[in-house]
Amino acid sequence: MNRRRFNKILLGSGISAALAPFNIVRAQSTKLKVGVLLPKSGLQGLIGQSCQKGADLAPVVIKDLLGVDIELMPADTESHVDTARTRAERLVQEGAHCLIGPFDSGAAAAIAQVAEQRGVPFVINIAAAPQITEQGYKFVFRNFPIASELVRNGLALIDDLFRATNTSPRTAVFMHVNDTFGEANAKAISAILPQLKLPFKLVETISYDPAAKDLTVEVAKAKATKADFLLLVSRLNDAIVLRREIVKQRWNLMGIISPGSPGMYENQFYRALGKLSDHCITNVPWHEPKAPLSKAVDEAFRKQNPKDQLRFHALNVGYTFEAILIVADAYKRAKSTDSKSLTEAIRQTEIKSRMMLGGPIKFNAKGQVEGNLSACIQNQGQKPVVVLPAAAAEAKPVFPWPQYKRA
Amino acid sequence: MSVDIVHLANVIVSGLLTGLVYGLMALGLSVIFGVARVVNFAHGEMMTIAMYAAVVLFADLQFDPFVAVLPIAAAFFVFGYLLQAAVIQPFVTRPEHSQFLLLLALAIIMTNALLIVFGPDARSVQLDYLLESIEFGPLLVDRGKLYAALVACAAAAALFVFFHFTLTGTAVRAAADNWLGAKTVGLNVKRIYAIAFGLGAACVAVAGCMMTLLVDLTPALGHGYTLLAFVIVIVGGLGSMNGALLGGMLIGASEALAGLFITPSAKSMFSFALLIVILLFRPQGLLGNRP
Numbered sequence: 231m232n233r234r235r236f237n238k239i240l241l242g243s244g245i246s247a248a249l250a251p252f253n254i255v256r257a258q259s260t261k262l263k264v265g266v267l268l269p270k271s272g273l274q275g276l277i278g279q280s281c282q283k284g285a286d287l288a289p290v291v292i293k294d295l296l297g298v299d300i301e302l303m304p305a306d307t308e309s310h311v312d313t314a315r316t317r318a319e320r321l322v323q324e325g326a327h328c329l330i331g332p333f334d335s336g337a338a339a340a341i342a343q344v345a346e347q348r349g350v351p352f353v354i355n356i357a358a359a360p361q362i363t364e365q366g367y368k369f370v371f372r373n374f375p376i377a378s379e380l381v382r383n384g385l386a387l388i389d390d391l392f393r394a395t396n397t398s399p400r401t402a403v404f405m406h407v408n409d410t411f412g413e414a415n416a417k418a419i420s421a422i423l424p425q426l427k428l429p430f431k432l433v434e435t436i437s438y439d440p441a442a443k444d445l446t447v448e449v450a451k452a453k454a455t456k457a458d459f460l461l462l463v464s465r466l467n468d469a470i471v472l473r474r475e476i477v478k479q480r481w482n483l484m485g486i487i488s489p490g491s492p493g494m495y496e497n498q499f500y501r502a503l504g505k506l507s508d509h510c511i512t513n514v515p516w517h518e519p520k521a522p523l524s525k526a527v528d529e530a531f532r533k534q535n536p537k538d539q540l541r542f543h544a545l546n547v548g549y550t551f552e553a554i555l556i557v558a559d560a561y562k563r564a565k566s567t568d569s570k571s572l573t574e575a576i577r578q579t580e581i582k583s584r585m586m587l588g589g590p591i592k593f594n595a596k597g598q599v600e601g602n603l604s605a606c607i608q609n610q611g612q613k614p615v616v617v618l619p620a621a622a623a624e625a626k627p628v629f630p631w632p633q634y635k636r637a
Numbered sequence: 638m639s640v641d642i643v644h645l646a647n648v649i650v651s652g653l654l655t656g657l658v659y660g661l662m663a664l665g666l667s668v669i670f671g672v673a674r675v676v677n678f679a680h681g682e683m684m685t686i687a688m689y690a691a692v693v694l695f696a697d698l699q700f701d702p703f704v705a706v707l708p709i710a711a712a713f714f715v716f717g718y719l720l721q722a723a724v725i726q727p728f729v730t731r732p733e734h735s736q737f738l739l740l741l742a743l744a745i746i747m748t749n750a751l752l753i754v755f756g757p758d759a760r761s762v763q764l765d766y767l768l769e770s771i772e773f774g775p776l777l778v779d780r781g782k783l784y785a786a787l788v789a790c791a792a793a794a795a796l797f798v799f800f801h802f803t804l805t806g807t808a809v810r811a812a813a814d815n816w817l818g819a820k821t822v823g824l825n826v827k828r829i830y831a832i833a834f835g836l837g838a839a840c841v842a843v844a845g846c847m848m849t850l851l852v853d854l855t856p857a858l859g860h861g862y863t864l865l866a867f868v869i870v871i872v873g874g875l876g877s878m879n880g881a882l883l884g885g886m887l888i889g890a891s892e893a894l895a896g897l898f899i900t901p902s903a904k905s906m907f908s909f910a911l912l913i914v915i916l917l918f919r920p921q922g923l924l925g926n927r928p
Contacts, residue, residue: 271757272857408902438901443852446651446779447896447904454644467759467853477768478779502761502853506768 261301262561264554265326267317267341268333272309273441276498277466280543281333281355284550287530288558291551295526298558307337315340322348327567328576330553333546335359335410342370351560351573355553356546358490359414363598369573371597373552375490375515375604377414382422383604384489384513389428390618391487391511391606395629398429399458399484405448405472406463407440407491415463415491433457440465449475459484459630462491469493470502477506484630488512495607495614497542507609509631516587516605516616517548523585527551541614548586555581556591587622643775648893650778654786656889658847660882661789662862663869664796665840671876672813672833675725676733678740681862682747683838687713687845688854689751695762695849702762706788706846710839717838721831729830744859751856759853767850785847792843793882796836800878809833813876868908872915874925883923887911 266285269278282304289300303326307314314337318329322344329345329352332338338357345352346367354362354372358380363372375383392398404419406412416435423432434455438448449472452460460483464472470493476483488494494510517524517540531540531547540547560575561567581591589601606618608627617627666680677683690709694700724743728736767781800806812819812829820826852858865888873884888908895907915922 271752272855275757275855276759436901439905442901442904443858444655445901446655447648447893448901450644450648450651451897451901454641470759471853474768478770479777480770498759502759502763504763 260567261299262558262567263301263303263325263327264557265303265305265318265321265329265331266550266554267305267307267314267321267329267331267337268550269309269314269337270304270306273467274309274334274465277333277492277496277546278306278309280496280546281331281550283531283535283538283543284355284527284547285330285554287527287534287547288551288554291526291530292555292558295523295555296558296562298562300554300558307332307334309334311336311340315344318344318352319348322350326350327561327569328353328557328572330355330550330557333357333550335362335414338362338372339410342367345369349569349573351557351569351576353553353556353576355549357411359410361414363596367597369569371556371576371593371599373556373591373599373602374549375602376598377411377418378422379600379602380490380515380604381415381418382426383515385419385422385426385428387513387604387606387618388487388489389426391513391627391629392429394618394620394627397484397629400430401433401455401457402430402459402461403452403455403457404432404435404461404463405452406435406437407465407468408437409440409465411491412437412440412463415489419461419463419489430458432461438468440468442468442471445471445475446479448472449479449481453479453481457483460486462486462488462493464488464491464493466493466496466498470499473499473503473506473510482635484634486510488514490514490604492545494609495542495545497538500542500609500612504612507612509609509628511606511608511617511627511629512614513604513606514545515549515602516607517544517585518587518622519616521583521585523583524548527585539613544614552581552585552591555584645897646775647777648897649890650776651782652890652893653886654779654782654889655851655893656886657786657789657882658782658844658851658885659865659869659889660873660885661792661847662841662844663866663873663885664793664878664881665837665844666866667870667873667876667878667881668796668840669834669837670870671878672809673721673725673729673830675721675729675736675834676740677837678737678863679744679747679859680837680841680866681864682744682859683713683717684841684845684848684862685751685854685856685859686747687842688849688858689755689760690842691846691849692760692762692854696760701764702846702849703784703788706843709846710792710842713842714835714839716835718831718835720838721834722827725834726827726830744863748856748859755856757855757857759855761853762849764850781850785850788843788847792840793878796840797878799836805832809836865908868912871912871922874922877922877924877926880922880924887923 268281305317318341333356335357338354351369356374358377360376406416494512500507528540564571564575587603605616607614608617615625616622669677691702691705694705728739769780770777869884873880892904896904
């Protein structure tokens with residue numbers, strides 16, 4: 231190293247040091263540390279791992295898109311609310327500039343408290359319980375429909391499905407998991423269903439434990455109602471057990487429709503059930519495959535998961551990616567990792583070009599994005615296929631399912 | 638809620654069949670406690686290992702769990718024998734809390750070892766006949782559950798024959814009744830304890846193989862089954878073989894009925910309510926002897 235080069239380095243270091251307190255240089259050079267809280271083990275482990283794929287591809291796609299460097303700080307909530315809380319605390323202590331996650335309403339509520347206490351922005355990827363954004367929190371944001379919106383969109387699509395297939399079932403039995411998410415959905419359905427003029431009525435509501443290993447009694451009870459179809463709010467493992475039990479008990483029903491819950495469009499559902507997974511229907515927020523951002527994410531996904539397909543993880547990957555996109559976009563505008571600046575920038579977010587169906591990502595006063603849309607997804611050929619709305623449809627809906635025997 | 642009789646009978650039969658497999662699992666716990674006086678807090682975890690063994694044999698060698706049950710039970714007998722002889726025996730005369738901590742530590746090690754080796758993903762045995770049901774008149778019986786319950790009954794019967802019609806079995810019962818007396822007449826009590834633990838482990842292995850036909854498997858499944866086994870043996874009577882089977886059937890049927898008549902979410906709550914009632918009015922369990 232010669233004298234001139236040494237002097238240049240010294241001068242550069244001096245300027246950097248002098249400007250550091252004002253965050254002028256640091257904002258451009260510091261990586262944004264994003265704490266990613268997901269249930270990668272336990273009851274929701276498979277869904278958490280699916281979400282993680284969205285987080286894993288985010289730094290590459292976002293670097294190309296926004297030029298922002300992101301450092302992911304992954305944490306496993308182990309599908310437990312208390313673990314979610316302690317992991318969130320630890321991430322903040324370890325220097326996370328913001329938190330995203332955690333695919334569960336109970337865990338989201340716990341992390342939200344930590345975020346508020348520690349003044350760290352928290353963007354929820356997936357969790358529908360409305361109360362999380364009803365608390366007046368300043369640091370909590372959600373880019374996912376709340377239960378009532380989810381259910382309203384889902385039920386409206388059921389009506390569209392019946393019209394498209396020229397069917398009019400008269401009765402449904404409603405089964406739902408009894409966790410925070412399931413109860414919020416049940417409450418929303420009982421409030422919204424009477425307002426919509428749908429051709430069917432609920433003859434029975436059956437709640438069950440999402441950790442139940444055996445759903446014999448639950449399905450027997452539902453079968454006894456002789457309902458035309460099953461309206462289901464499930465998680466993943468229970469959806470698999472339940473589908474098997476329907477076959478074992480030879481329950482002759484027109485089909486299973488979920489108004490917006492996980493389970494039946496997840497990769498593991500197809501792997502565990504094979505052909506039995508076909509014709510189950512879920513009305514759920516979904517990605518717009520033709521959107522430029524979807525294509526960029528799809529390409530990154532294929533590079534990182536050559537044996538997998540984005541369509542098996544569309545919701546989980548899409549919303550997890552968008553949560554990281556939101557904080558990266560805010561960081562770019564704020565030019566700082568300071569929590570207050572970052573939070574304020576998140577509040578001002580307006581992302582028009584997005585991956586998921588719906589309007590722009592823009593938070594209301596409560597920190598909630600409104601206008602996320604659902605699509606009617608039906609399992610056909612052991613993969614999720616968009617069947618409604620017609621504009622985005624990849625195939626025609628099949629209802630009732632072929633195994634249904636008319637009385 | 639109005640329930641027709643066929644529907645009710647279907648639910649009860651299903652509960653009884655599941656209860657028989659639960660009963661076999663609890664029988665293992667009862668045998669171990671009845672003879673060695675060790676409360677096996679790693680019981681559910683041992684069953685989970687047996688379940689993984691069955692799933693691995695099915696996935697890699699296409700062994701049906703009904704075939705895999707024999708080698709797995711034999712391996713578990715040896716495992717149980719060695720575990721008792723090498724690890725647990727020194728704790729037999731120590732205070733109960735030492736035994737508790739030892740077996741709890743073993744349970745935690747087992748769960749985490751399974752997590753490291755197999756990961757958190759749910760696994761299952763997928764056989765076509767597991768989706769079939771058999772019609773008995775108006776009754777519709779799950780084929781997998783029926784076969785599993787029959788194997789559980791056969792295993793319990795084999796254990797009964799062993800205890801009542803073999804010399805070793807008689808020696809084990811003698812040690813269970815009076816270990817000092819057994820020692821006095823020259824029986825090798827340490828070896829008998831190891832045999833009892835081996836038999837308990839073999840029982841739990843058979844129950845585990847059958848359980849793979851009924852439920853999906855994750856590493857964290859164990860502690861729930863340990864708790865369930867305790868509930869069953871306390872209801873049936875700690876140390877009573879018949880009590881364990883009766884307790885299993887009772888818990889299976891009562892959970893099914895509670896799910897049908899009250900709410901499915903209350904199934905487990907009902908088991909614990911039953912446990913409290915038994916503890917209040919018959920603390921020795923339904924078929925247990927008064928201390």
